[in-house]
Each structure stands twice: as structure tokens, then as C-alpha cells.
Amino acid sequence: MVAERRFEVLRAIIEDYVATEEPVGSKALTQRHHLGVSPATIRNDMASLEDGGYITQPHTSAGRVPTDKGYRLFVDRLASVKPLSAPERRAIESFLEGAVDLDDAIGRTVRLLAQLTHQVAVVQYPSLVRSAIRHVELVSLSPTRVMFVLITDTGRVEQRSVEMPDVCPEMLLGELRAWVNATCVGSRLADVSAKLGEFPSNFETADEPIVRATIATLTEMSAEQNEERIVLAGTSNLAKFGGDFSTSVRPVLEALEEQVVLLRLLGEAAESVTVRIGHEHQDFGLHSTSLIATGYGRTGDPLANLGILGPTRMDYPGSIAAVRAVAAYVGAFLTESV
Amino acid sequence: MVAERRFEVLRAIIEDYVATEEPVGSKALTQRHHLGVSPATIRNDMASLEDGGYITQPHTSAGRVPTDKGYRLFVDRLASVKPLSAPERRAIESFLEGAVDLDDAIGRTVRLLAQLTHQVAVVQYPSLVRSAIRHVELVSLSPTRVMFVLITDTGRVEQRSVEMPDVCPEMLLGELRAWVNATCVGSRLADVSAKLGEFPSNFETADEPIVRATIATLTEMSAEQNEERIVLAGTSNLAKFGGDFSTSVRPVLEALEEQVVLLRLLGEAAESVTVRIGHEHQDFGLHSTSLIATGYGRTGDPLANLGILGPTRMDYPGSIAAVRAVAAYVGAFLTESV
DNA sequence: ATTGGCACTCGCATGATTGGAGTGCTAGGC
DNA sequence: GCCTAGCACTCCAATCATGCGAGTGCCAAT
Numbered sequence: 001m002v003a004e005r006r007f008e009v010l011r012a013i014i015e016d017y018v019a020t021e022e023p024v025g026s027k028a029l030t031q032r033h034h035l036g037v038s039p040a041t042i043r044n045d046m047a048s049l050e051d052g053g054y055i056t057q058p059h060t061s062a063g064r065v066p067t068d069k070g071y072r073l074f075v076d077r078l079a080s081v082k083p084l085s086a087p088e089r090r091a092i093e094s095f096l097e098g099a100v101d102l103d104d105a106i107g108r109t110v111r112l113l114a115q116l117t118h119q120v121a122v123v124q125y126p127s128l129v130r131s132a133i134r135h136v137e138l139v140s141l142s143p144t145r146v147m148f149v150l151i152t153d154t155g156r157v158e159q160r161s162v163e164m165p166d167v168c169p170e171m172l173l174g175e176l177r178a179w180v181n182a183t184c185v186g187s188r189l190a191d192v193s194a195k196l197g198e199f200p201s202n203f204e205t206a207d208e209p210i211v212r213a214t215i216a217t218l219t220e221m222s223a224e225q226n227e228e229r230i231v232l233a234g235t236s237n238l239a240k241f242g243g244d245f246s247t248s249v250r251p252v253l254e255a256l257e258e259q260v261v262l263l264r265l266l267g268e269a270a271e272s273v274t275v276r277i278g279h280e281h282q283d284f285g286l287h288s289t290s291l292i293a294t295g296y297g298r299t300g301d302p303l304a305n306l307g308i309l310g311p312t313r314m315d316y317p318g319s320i321a322a323v324r325a326v327a328a329y330v331g332a333f334l335t336e337s338v
Numbered sequence: 339m340v341a342e343r344r345f346e347v348l349r350a351i352i353e354d355y356v357a358t359e360e361p362v363g364s365k366a367l368t369q370r371h372h373l374g375v376s377p378a379t380i381r382n383d384m385a386s387l388e389d390g391g392y393i394t395q396p397h398t399s400a401g402r403v404p405t406d407k408g409y410r411l412f413v414d415r416l417a418s419v420k421p422l423s424a425p426e427r428r429a430i431e432s433f434l435e436g437a438v439d440l441d442d443a444i445g446r447t448v449r450l451l452a453q454l455t456h457q458v459a460v461v462q463y464p465s466l467v468r469s470a471i472r473h474v475e476l477v478s479l480s481p482t483r484v485m486f487v488l489i490t491d492t493g494r495v496e497q498r499s500v501e502m503p504d505v506c507p508e509m510l511l512g513e514l515r516a517w518v519n520a521t522c523v524g525s526r527l528a529d530v531s532a533k534l535g536e537f538p539s540n541f542e543t544a545d546e547p548i549v550r551a552t553i554a555t556l557t558e559m560s561a562e563q564n565e566e567r568i569v570l571a572g573t574s575n576l577a578k579f580g581g582d583f584s585t586s587v588r589p590v591l592e593a594l595e596e597q598v599v600l601l602r603l604l605g606e607a608a609e610s611v612t613v614r615i616g617h618e619h620q621d622f623g624l625h626s627t628s629l630i631a632t633g634y635g636r637t638g639d640p641l642a643n644l645g646i647l648g649p650t651r652m653d654y655p656g657s658i659a660a661v662r663a664v665a666a667y668v669g670a671f672l673t674e675s676v
Numbered sequence: 677a678t679t680g681g682c683a684c685t686c687g688c689a690t691g692a693t694t695g696g697a698g699t700g701c702t703a704g705g706c
Numbered sequence: 707g708c709c710t711a712g713c714a715c716t717c718c719a720a721t722c723a724t725g726c727g728a729g730t731g732c733c734a735a736t
């Protein structure tokens with residue numbers, strides 16, 4: 001099968017290029033990968049692959065380099081994911097072992113992922129919209145100032161301190177607390193606004209401004225775009241990038257500092273592992289990077305996403321395996337112990 | 339006064355070097371800074387400064403470059419801080435305006451600082467040890483699992499979920515909550531352990547394991563080294579670094595990912611603005627960087643520290659002014675509204 | 677379809693050359 | 707005693723030329 005060998009050639013090119021970071025020529029290929037054909041044949045295949053846009057040469061008389069399209073084909077054909085090695089498994093387990101709270105678990109996860117893949121790791125906190133409320137606490141800070149603390153079933157704790165329109169006595173605060181918890185506990189954050197909507201009759205009309213402020217605050221706290229937290233690790237791994245620093249790495253660092261960009265980046269990942277390569281990114285700064293991301297927690301309805309970001313020239317099979325494995329472990333860990 | 343002019347020459351060298359990033363020669367100096375003397379005289383002064391170790395030349399027949407010691411002298415002599423420009427003041431105010439909670443305020447602060455100085459900004463959350471407890475909440479997650487939420491007077495909210503040694507009924511939880519709050523509210527976190535130490539007589543002996551677990555958890559949560567959070571921004575500004583990426587920027591990025599290093603970095607800052615230059619850092623990775631840090635919040639007893647990190651070749655007067663101003667603003671903001 | 681052969685193209689490393697910026701020193705002037 | 711002008715010297719950085727070699731594309735033969 002000729003088409004089959006073509007793909008094999010592409011695979012070999014990618015493998016070598018990822019390993020050496022240098023354009024790879026026909027001769028080197030025949031030596032390192034025992035494809036049973038001569039360099040000339042490879043050259044023909046290469047020409048054909050180049051026509052198809054899967055590889056390119058930086059300049060005449062240099063070797064070939066995979067294009068984004070080439071990587072894409074390679075990844076799509078990547079049927080079987082290679083399992084992690086035993087030491088890697090152990091690393092994952094021992095790393096997550098002993099996380100004391102959500103922050104800790106997320107922090108360990110992101111560092112683990114960075115260490116395992118030698119890329120930049122990105123982990124999103126369990127999404128608020130997809131969480132349900134477990135408890136709401138109101139704490140009086142000053143006569144007119146109240147702190148709202150919102151605890152979700154995914155272990156997240158959100159706080160906000162608010163200036164009330166009027167003095168808010170401890171009594172009223174207690175009633176509010178009871179009412180809010182009775183009304184909201186168990187609901188998704190997305191539904192909170194609706195549940196609170198009906199102004200409750202059991203409050204004195206004099207207290208209406210304060211009750212309204214309470215409703216407004218909780219609605220705002222559970223609003224969608226708000227407060228999706230994301231953490232990073234392994235930015236120093238960007239050193240892998242070849243070429244000039246300020247032209248290649250800087251835009252990536254800049255993109256990584258934009259919460260919005262990061263969110264969009266991770267947001268589009270499906271539940272199963274998703275790969276986005278080079279120009280498939282919307283953001284210009286990421287045009288020379290690839291993302292491998294997946295959802296984690298609660299099979300069928302992931303809590304949030306995590307993934308890694310690296311140069312397009314990366315070890316896709318290995319990284320995909322790592323991302324998948326870490327997602328599985330941290331998902332299990334969270335659902336059982338938070 | 340000759341010594342006076344020498345210093346003026348050093349100052350001029352630093353100024354030009356910071357601006358151009360290139361070794362500066364005697365001729366260029368006389369042209370750009372109207373010191374009333376000839377290049378030859380400057381050369382003599384330079385020779386003397388070099389003897390003193392304040393400047394150095396990368397190679398013979400190149401201009402001079404300030405050494406760490408040179409910067410140090412320069413900074414120490416920097417008596418008057420130049421005030422910020424009006425637009426800068428406005429930027430600070432409008433940036434902090436509208437922060438809704440502590441996370442938000444800290445996030446805005448760190449971005450502001452990065453933007454203002456074009457360096458990497460580092461902001462530490464209000465230190466737990468220096469905070470007092472405002473409220474403790476216990477929330478039942480499952481029959482045997484309890485989440486502790488600790489709210490401090492500095493607006494921080496810490497959580498931890500714990501597996502209890504035994505089933506913990508809602509009744510007992512209520513008693514614990516009341517007792518803990520009665521005992522701890524108002525105390526410094528550092529004192530919590532001591533306050534809780536005496537085993538209270540008003541609990542049934544059957545509940546002792548749970549009470550002990552509660553005490554242990556709170557003690558641990560208020561333990562010193564624990565959970566000092568730090569946030570970064572502006573890492574892409576590291577592009578300013580000249581030279582090879584992996585030798586100059588990478589170690590810095592690595593250092594910045596180490597919480598421990600960061601903490602030590604900021605930890606040593608006094609209340610007033612502190613500058614640490616190049617080799618004055620303990621960490622090797624930071625030997626080509628300078629830190630400008632200061633405490634913020636509560637004059638006389640700062641809540642925590644913040645600062646910026648950049649190449650030793652940086653605009654010290656401007657950066658010092660920015661750090662000081664931001665610290666003042668955020669300090670005021672926090673003490674009045676959290 | 678595959679292969680060996682061959683001419684051709686370019687990038688890159690090497691090495692020599694040169695220009696110029698900058699220095700140190702010395703002798704003379706204030 | 708301090709400053710200045712002049713001068714010889716050093717050494718980096720940019721420029722250019724050169725040769726090498728890896729790699730290609732094409733063609734004719736199998």
C-alpha cells in the first residue's frame with residue numbers, strides 16, 4: 001500500500017523532528033527507521049506529502065518539517081494511546097496523595113502535569129456554573145458590611161464582601177442565612193438567580209432593601225463568566241521554544257496571562273481529549289503552539305478542563321497519554337474526597 | 339568636589355545604560371549629560387570608579403557597565419523619590435476602583451504593578467499569621483466529613499475539608515461552631531493553637547476524638563508556613579532580558595515557580611521600600627535580577643509584601659516610586675473596604 | 677512502482693579583513 | 707593638583723568570500 005507508507009513516512013518525519021528539532025532529510029530517514037525502501041523513494045513520497053501540505057521545507061536544500069496539517073493528520077490517525085510507564089503512574093499517585101484541600105489538589109495537579117510532560121500545564125478550577133451550592137454563610141463585618149461565603153459541592157469557596165444599603169442587625173442576618181440556605185442548597189449555581197427571584201413574604205417590608213441587596217449579590221456571585229479560576233505551571237518549559245525569545249515566547253506568555261484567552265482555550269475542549277494545533281488557535285500569539293486538553297471529574301459531565309500547552313513540535317502520543325491519565329486520577333480524587 | 343562628580347558620572351552611566359542597554363563610553367556621556375568636563379576627565383573618573391568596583395567593562399575597548407555594587411551605591415544615594423505623574427496616579431486609582439473582593443483586589447494590584455513598571459510583579463496575600471480570626475464556619479459534607487472555613491479580618495478565606503474519626507451529628511457540629519467562634523474570634527492566628535489548647539469541659543467525653551480533630555485541624559490551618567499565597571503578573575516582561583533565553587530567563591522563571599523562593603524573596607522586605615540587587619539574592623537563578631519590595635496595609639504592621647522583579651538594569655527611581663505608590667493605595671483600599 | 681545516478685541549490689560554518697569606538701597614558705596648561 | 711588634548715593601541719562586530727555538505731529534483735533504467 002503506497003498511501004500507507006506515505007503516512008509512515010510522515011510519522012517518521014514527525015518523530016525525528018520532534019526529537020532533533022532539525023529538518024529531516026530522506027537519507028537520515030531510511031537509516032533510522034527501517035522502512036524497506038531507498039532514499040529516492042522517500043523523496044518521491046516527500047514530494048507528494050509536500051503537495052498535500054503535510055510537510056514543508058524551510059528553504060531549498062534543507063530537510064522537511066511537518067506543517068500544522070501534518071501534525072493534525074498524525075494526531076487524528078493516532079488510534080491507540082500508549083499507556084504510561086509504571087514509574088509515571090506511581091508519580092501521579094504519590095503526587096496527588098496527601099492533598100489537603102481543593103487548592104492543594106489543583107496546585108499539585110498542575111505541577112504534576114508540567115513535570116510529566118515538560119510543557120506548560122493549565123488547570124481550571126471546577127467550574128462554578130456546573131457546581132451546586134452546598135452552603136451559604138453570611139458574616140457580619142461591620143454594622144453595614146456583610147461578607148458572603150459560598151461553598152459548592154465541588155469544594156470551591158467563593159467570598160465577597162458587600163456594603164449593605166442599611167444597617168443589618170444580627171437577627172436579620174440570621175433569618176437571611178436560614179432563608180438563603182433553605183432556598184438554594186442543592187441547586188446549581190445557574191439556577192440560583194431563578195430560585196431567589198420571588199421576593200419572600202416572610203420578611204418585613206422595612207428590610208426589603210437589604211433582602212434585595214442579598215439577592216443581587218448572590219445572583220452576581222453565581223453569574224457565569226465570573227470567577228472561573230485557572231492556574232498555570234511550568235512556564236519555564238517554554239525554553240524549549242527555538243528561535244528568538246521576544247518573537248516566539250513573548251506572545252505566548254502574554255496570551256497565558258490573559259484569563260480570557262486561557263478560558264476560551266480550555267473552554268472548547270470536549271470531555272475526551274482534544275488537540276488543537278498551531279493555526280487552529282484563534283489567538284495569534286498561540287499560532288506556534290499546540291494544546292492538549294480534556295475535561296476531568298464526573299464522567300459524562302466534567303467539572304472543568306485541564307491540559308497542556310507546548311510548541312507544535314511536541315510529543316503528542318506521550319503528552320496525550322499523560323493528560324488523559326492525570327485527568328482520570330484527579331477526577332477520581334476530587335469526586336471521592338472533597 | 340571631585341567625589342561628587344564621580345557619583346554624577348556613575349549616575350549618568352546608569353541612566354544611559356538603562357536606556358540603551360549598551361556599554362556607555364566617555365564621549366557619549368559628555369554629549370548627553372552636560373557635565374562641564376571633557377571626555378578625558380570622565381575617563382579618569384571612570385578608571386577610579388572601576389577601581390572601586392562600581393563599574394566594569396565587558397572587554398577592553400568597550401564602554402562601561404554598572405556593577406551590582408554600582409547600582410547599590412546609586413540606589414542608596416537616591417534620596418528623593420520622584421513623584422508619579424498625574425496619569426499614573428489616575429491609572430492606579432481607576433484600576434483599583436471597583437474591586438469586589440480580596441481576590442479581585444489582589445489580582446488588580448498585581449496586574450497594575452506589572453503594567454506600570456513593565457516588570458514582573460509579585461504580590462503576597464495578606465499574611466495569615468498576622469491576621470486575626472473573624473469567623474469560623476463548619477459545614478457538614480457527609481456524615482463523617484466536615485469542611486472548615488476560616489475567615490480573617492484581612493478578608494482572606496481559607497478552607498479545608500477533613501475526615502472525622504467518627505460520625506459527627508449536626509448537633510455536635512453546632513456546639514463546636516459556637517465554641518470555636520467564642521474562643522477564637524478576635525485572636526491572631528498565631529495564638530489560636532494556644533487558645534484552643536485547653537480541652538473544654540462542656541463536651542461529652544464520647545465526643546473527645548472529634549473535638550480533638552477539630553482542634554488539630556484549626557491548629558494546622560493557622561500554622562505559619564502554610565498557605566502563604568502569592569500571585570504573579572507580567573512574566574512576559576522578562577522579554578526585556580537580553581542574551582540567550584535559556585540561560586538568562588529560564589532560571590528566573592523557574593525561581594518564580596517556586597513558592598518557597600518567592601516567599602523568601604518577599605519575606606525579607608522591610609516595611610519601607612527595600613531593594614535587593616543581583617548577587618545580593620540568595621537564589622542563583624536571580625543573580626541577574628533586582629527586586630524592589632515593600633510591605634503594604636496597616637502602617638507600622640504591614641499585612642504582607644509586594645514588589646517587582648526585573649533585570650538589574652532597570653529604572654530604579656521610577657520603579658521604586660511605582661511600588662511605593664501602589665502599596666500605599668492598595669493598603670488604604672484594603673483597610674477601608676474588606 | 678522503485679531505484680541509482682547526477683547535477684544543482686543553498687544555507688552555514690570558517691576565516692580573513694576592516695572600521696571604529698573606546699581606552700590608557702603622557703605631556704602640557706590653568 | 708586637577709583638567710585637557712593628543713595619540714597609539716586594543717579588540718569587538720560587521721562584512722565579505724569561500725568551500726563544504728546535506729539535501730533536493732529529475733531522469734532513465736529495472
